[in-house]
Amino acid sequence: MTETSSGDLFARYCLPGNRYKKLLSGSFMRADRDQAVQFGVAMMDDARRASASELEQLLQGDWREALTACWLIGFARESEFRPELHKRITEGQVGHIGKGVAFALARFCGLSDAHVLKWYLERALSEPEKTGKPAMVSRCPAVCRGALGREAFARSTCLRWAVGSMGSGRFH
Structure with a gap:
């Protein structure tokens, strides 16, 4: 299986509807019900679609990619990433991705x-x-x-x- 380029993954998972900005700000949680449901459905669809390899690539990318990966991991309940997320917290590597890490761990x-x-x-x-x-x-x-x-x-x-x-x- 060939790896997808990081630019392709960014375009596919981070950019639609300014997703990474909404994840960072949490604005999707303040949206009206229809918008919040639409956002959640899109996240769940992408979480199901993303392969473990793609999630790993995103997680190793910049903060925008890692943030998106954490949320997708949480939506899909991909607990195989638990050790990496625990490590990021205990080693103080959360920064901008803190909400995503917390969401994923809460979902586990x-x-x-x-x-x-x-x-x-x-x-x-x-x-x-x-x-x-x-x-x-x-x-x-x-x-x-x-x-x-x-x-x-x-x-x-x-x-x-x-x-x-x-x-x-x-x-x-």
Whole structure:
């Protein structure tokens, strides 16, 4: 099987409807219902269509390609990419792709994913100068609470603080 050129993959998966910009800004989540459904259907269709090789190529590309790859991986629940996504978080390689990594790990919904997201959230909240405004902070607590269980979740001061902050819009 021949590899598709990175330019072809970018044009196919990142550019339609300014997809990578919508994924970065999260604007598709603020769209009206019809637009949001249309966006989600297009993402799901492309997630089904993309091969593991294409997703790997996108993941190794620039931030626009990697961001799109993470979301496609999440939509397709391609858990074979779990180790790579965990590595990116633990090695601080999320940058612009944070929302996509968080989405994919939340879709996998495993205990190890919750632990990685919890670790990132605690780090992000304790070191904001290093992590900036972490894109996934506002959505991590629900994933962590669901996978870790209420008791383990409640033991984390940072997570309790984050949940309280979510209602204020501080991380949106």
